[in-house]
Amino acid sequence: MTRINRDQLIALAKSQIIEITPQALEQRLGNGSSPLVIDIRERDEFEQGHVPGAVFIPRGFLELRIEQHAYDPATPIVLYCAGGVRSALAARNLQEMGYSRVESLIGGFGGWRSAGLPVTVPRKLTAEQKIRYSRHTLLPDVGEEGQGKLLDAKVLLIGAGGLGSPAALYLAAAGVGTLGIVDYDTVDLSNLQRQILHGESWIGKPKVESAKARLAEINPDVTVVPHREPITSANALQIIQDYDIVLNGSDNFPTRYLVNDACHFLRKPLVDASIFMFEGQVTIYHPGAPEEGISQGPCYRCLYPDPPPPGEVPSCAEAGVLGVLPGIVGSIQAVEAIKLILGKGEPLIGRLLTFDALEMSFRTLNIRRNPACPVCGDAPSLTELIDYEQFCGMPARE
Amino acid sequence: MPTVLIPTPLRRLTANQAKVEVAGDTVDVLLHNLEAGYPGIGERLLDADGKIKRFINVFVNEDEIRTLQGADTPLAAGDRVSIVPAMAGGA
Ligand SMILES: [Zn+2]
Numbered sequence: 001m002t003r004i005n006r007d008q009l010i011a012l013a014k015s016q017i018i019e020i021t022p023q024a025l026e027q028r029l030g031n032g033s034s035p036l037v038i039d040i041r042e043r044d045e046f047e048q049g050h051v052p053g054a055v056f057i058p059r060g061f062l063e064l065r066i067e068q069h070a071y072d073p074a075t076p077i078v079l080y081c082a083g084g085v086r087s088a089l090a091a092r093n094l095q096e097m098g099y100s101r102v103e104s105l106i107g108g109f110g111g112w113r114s115a116g117l118p119v120t121v122p123r124k125l126t127a128e129q130k131i132r133y134s135r136h137t138l139l140p141d142v143g144e145e146g147q148g149k150l151l152d153a154k155v156l157l158i159g160a161g162g163l164g165s166p167a168a169l170y171l172a173a174a175g176v177g178t179l180g181i182v183d184y185d186t187v188d189l190s191n192l193q194r195q196i197l198h199g200e201s202w203i204g205k206p207k208v209e210s211a212k213a214r215l216a217e218i219n220p221d222v223t224v225v226p227h228r229e230p231i232t233s234a235n236a237l238q239i240i241q242d243y244d245i246v247l248n249g250s251d252n253f254p255t256r257y258l259v260n261d262a263c264h265f266l267r268k269p270l271v272d273a274s275i276f277m278f279e280g281q282v283t284i285y286h287p288g289a290p291e292e293g294i295s296q297g298p299c300y301r302c303l304y305p306d307p308p309p310p311g312e313v314p315s316c317a318e319a320g321v322l323g324v325l326p327g328i329v330g331s332i333q334a335v336e337a338i339k340l341i342l343g344k345g346e347p348l349i350g351r352l353l354t355f356d357a358l359e360m361s362f363r364t365l366n367i368r369r370n371p372a373c374p375v376c377g378d379a380p381s382l383t384e385l386i387d388y389e390q391f392c393g394m395p396a397r398e
Numbered sequence: 399m400p401t402v403l404i405p406t407p408l409r410r411l412t413a414n415q416a417k418v419e420v421a422g423d424t425v426d427v428l429l430h431n432l433e434a435g436y437p438g439i440g441e442r443l444l445d446a447d448g449k450i451k452r453f454i455n456v457f458v459n460e461d462e463i464r465t466l467q468g469a470d471t472p473l474a475a476g477d478r479v480s481i482v483p484a485m486a487g488g489a
Contacts, residue, residue, distance in 0.1 A: 161489030195489070251489035274485040277406045281485060304484040306452035312442075313407060313453075316487035326488070354482065356406075359416060365457045365480060368465050 010085055017091040020103040022115040025078055029053065035076035035101075036069060038062070040090055041109065045082065049119040051105075051112055054080070062090055063097060064291050068267050071241055073098040080105035080112070129221065133175055141344045147175060151221060153341045154178035156243035158231060158259055160207040161185075162316075162326030163249030163273055163333060165197035170334040172215040172222045176341070179215065180243055182227040183207045194323035230396065231255060233385040236262040245340055247333050248272045249326075251316065253307040254388035254396040260285060260300035261385055264375050269340055271333045271348075272300060278322050278357040280329035283367065284336055286349045287376070297349035302370040302377075307392040325357055400428060400477040407483060411439040420479075425456060426469040428479060443481065453484040 004012065028035060029052070039046050039054040046056045057065050059081070070077060077099060079087040087104040094102045105112065113119060125133065125144055129151075136142045136150075153176050157164045160183040171179055187195075187202040187210055195207075202210035208226030215224050227239055231250075240246055240262050248259050248270055256274075263270040264287055273282040283303075288296030332353065339345045352365045374382045389395055399419040404412050412418055413436075420435060422428025429450075433440030445451050449469075456463045457480040463471045473479070 159488055163488045191489075249488040251487055253484070253486045256486060273488065275487045276485040279406045279485070281482070303455060304453045308451070308453045308484060313483065313486065316489065319407070321487060352482065354480075356416070363480070364460065365455075365462065365482065366460050366465070367455075367462055370464070 010088065013088045013092045014104075017088055017095065018103045019084070019088070019106045020078055021106050022112045022117055025051075025105060025112075026115075026117050033076075035078045035103070037078045037080070038066075038069070039109070040079055040081050040087055045109075049113070049121045050109065051080065052118055052120045054120075059086055059090055061291050063093060064289075066094060066097070066099070068244075069241070070099065071237060071266050074100055076101040076103075078103045078105055081108045083110055084108040129175075132219075132221075136174070142342060146342045146344075149341050149343075150175045150338065151177040153245070154180070154243045155337055155341075156180040156182065156240060156246045157249060158182050158246065158255065159249035159251065160195070160197055160211045161191065161249055161251065162194045162275060162321065163330035164211075164247070165195045166327045166330035167247050167249065167334045167337070168197055168211055168215060169218065170331060171337065172219045172224075174334075174338055175219060175221050176337075177221065178223045178225060178243075180225040180227060180239070181208050181211050182229070182231050182239060183211075184228060184230045194321065194326050196327065231258065232396075233258060233388065236385060237266060240266055240268060243268065245337050246270045247337055249330065249333075252394070252396050253392045254394065256300060257307065257391060258385065258388045258396075261375055261382065263287070264299050265384070270300075271336045271340070273329045273333050275321055275325050275329050276316060277319055278325060280325055280355040280357075282329055282332050282336070282348060282353045282355075283351060284340070284347050284349045286347070292343060294347070294349065296369060296376070298367050298369040299373060299376040301375050302373045303352070303367055305370070305373070307394075310392070310394040322357055325355075328357070329355060399475055400473045400479050402428070402432060403478060403480040405481050405483050407485075408439055408442055408481070411442070412436050423473055424469065425458065425463055425471045425473065425479065428473060429456075429469075455482045456480070457482065 037054040039050045039056050040059040079091050081087040084107045091102045091104040133147045136147050137144050155176050160181045185207050187198045198210045206228050208228045212224040246263050246268050267287045270285040285299045286297045336348050352367050354363045371378045399421050402418050402420050420428050420432050422431050458471050
C-alpha cells in the first residue's frame with residue numbers, strides 16, 4: 001500500500017465528496033428541504049454552540065449511530081466539524097456505507113459562525129430549571145449533565161391511553177424535552193377510569209390534543225409532538241425515525257408486531273409493556289448499542305413468534321382492566337426510558353418483568369434472543385415492514 | 399410437586415386459582431397432567447401436534463424452556479412453572 005500523508009489524505013477525501021458552503025446550507029435549512037445536519041465535534045464544542053437543528057454525534061460514534069438517524073441511505077446529510085477537515089474524512093466513510101447524499105460543510109462551524117449565520121447555544125439550566133429539576137440534579141446518577149440529557153431526549157409514545165398516560169405525565173415532569181404521541185382516538189368517558197392524562201372537558205376531542213394541553217401545564221420545557229394518525233406500515237419508519245426511544249402502549253397485536261419490527265429496523269430501543277385485567281408485563285427490546293456497552297437483547301418476535309389466532313386472547317375492552325394497573329406498569333416504562341437516556345442502572349433487557357396486582361407480586365423472567373427469529377435472528381427473513389393486519393388476521397383497532 | 403402459575407386469561411379454567419400444584423417430572427408430562435386436572439386448558443396451551451403454542455412461553459423458575467430442554471425440561475418438587483401468554487392490552 002502506498003503511504004499517503006495527512007494533507008494528501010485530506011485532499012483525496014475532498015476530491016471524493018461534495019462540499020457545501022455555509023450560505024448554501026442556510027438556504028436549504030430555510031426552504032423546507034432541510035438535510036439532516038450532523039455535528040461531529042466533541043460534546044463540549046457542541047454545547048458551546050451549534051448549527052440550529054443539528055444532531056450531535058461525535059466523530060468516534062458516527063458510523064455506529066448513523067442508522068438511528070438516517071435509515072434511508074438516500075437521506076440528504078450535511079456533516080460539519082470545527083474547520084471542515086474531520087467532516088470531509090467522515091463524509092467519505094459514510095459514502096462507503098452507502099449514503100449517497102452526504103456533504104461536508106466548508107470551513108466547519110468556524111466558517112458558519114464567521115459568516116454571521118445563526119447559532120443555537122444549548123442549555124445551561126436556567127435559574128427556573130435549576131429549581132424545577134433540583135430533586136433530580138441532587139441525585140449523583142442524574143446531576144445537571146443527566147438533566148441535560150433528559151432535556152435533549154426524544155421519546156415516542158405509541159398510544160396516549162392506559163400505559164401512555166402515566167408514562168407521558170412522568171416523562172414530561174422529568175423534563176424529557178421532546179415527547180411524540182401517536183394516537184388517533186378521541187377521549188371517551190370509558191377511558192377516564194384509567195387514562196389519567198385526560199379529563200372530562202376533553203371527552204370527544206383528540207387524545208393527542210388533550211395530552212398536549214395537560215403536559216404543557218406540567219412542564220413548559222417539553223415539546224409535545226402530536227401524531228394524530230394510526231401507525232401503519234406506510235408511516236411507522238418515518239414517525240419513529242425522529243426519536244431516540246419508543247414506549248409501546250398500544251392495544252392490539254398488529255400494532256405490537258409493527259412497532260417491534262420498525263424499531264428493530266431503525267435500531268431504536270423499544271420499552272414494551274402490556275396489561276390485562278390485574279396483570280402486566282414489561283421488558284425492553286434493544287437492538288444493542290455496543291458503544292454504550294449494551295448488547296443486543298431479544299425482540300417481541302423472539303418471545304412471541306406468532307400472534308394468537310383472532311378471538312383466542314380477549315382484549316381489555318372485552319375482559320376489563322384494573323384502572324390502577326396501567327398506572328404501575330406505564331410508570332415502570334417511564335423509569336426504564338429515563339434509565340436508558342441517562343445510561344444508568346441495569347436496563348430491563350433480556351428480562352421480562354411480570355406484575356400481578358391480585359397477588360401483589362413482581363417476577364423477573366429471563367428471556368433470550370432467538371437465533372432463528374425472522375427479524376433479529378442470525379439470518380433474518382423479514383427485512384421490511386409487512387401487512388400486519390393480514391399477519392395477525394385481525395384489524396389494528398379494537 | 400411443581401407449582402404452575404396460571405395467567406389471568408386461563409384462570410377461568412382452573413376455578414380462578416392463580417397457582418395449582420400438578421405432578422410431572424418433565425414440562426410435557428406436567429402440561430398433560432394439567433389438562434387432565436383442568437379440562438380445556440390443554441387446548442389453550444398446545445397446538446394440534448401437542449407443541450406449546452407460539453404465543454405462549456413456559457418458564458421453569460426464571461428460565462424460558464427453549465433455553466433449557468424444551469418440553470423435556472426435567473422438573474423437581476418445588477419448581478415453579480410459569481405460563482406467560484402474549485397480551486396486547488395497553489389502552
Ligand atoms: Zn427477535
